Amino acid sequence: MKDARGLDVTTDDATAVAAADDFAARLLRLDQGVEAILDAAKRWPDTPIVQLYAATFWLYGQTDGALATALDEHARARAPSGARALAWQ
Numbered sequence: 001m002k003d004a005r006g007l008d009v010t011t012d013d014a015t016a017v018a019a020a021d022d023f024a025a026r027l028l029r030l031d032q033g034v035e036a037i038l039d040a041a042k043r044w045p046d047t048p049i050v051q052l053y054a055a056t057f058w059l060y061g062q063t064d065g066a067l068a069t070a071l072d073e074h075a076r077a078r079a080p081s082g083a084r085a086l087a088w089q
Contacts (some may be wrong), residue, residue, distance in 0.1 A: 009049050016044040023053045041073065051077035 003009050004021040006060045011017060019040035026034045034057060041054035055073030 003049070008049075011044070011047045011049070013044065013047065014038070016050055019044070020047075020049045020053055023057070025055070027053075041076075045076065048077045084088045 001009055001012055001014070001017055003017055004024070009017055009020070019037065023034055023037040023040070037050065037053045037057050040073075041048050044050045051073060053078070055070045055077060058070035058073060060066075
């Protein structure tokens, strides 16, 4: 399956891909509603792109607490509970 930009994603769930696409579009526009990715991360814990975008959300907090949360989210993106993992460092 591919996302809105044509990149391969490691899920067959179109709703998870839509959640990731929505986050990316809102973030690029600096639009309200980007926090919806946090609910998506809870809903699809085994979808690396959603987990990575949740980590990205926290980086914009620019505080020590937000950075710590971003690192936790990134760790989940690298080692989800399912068989697939994000190969990004």
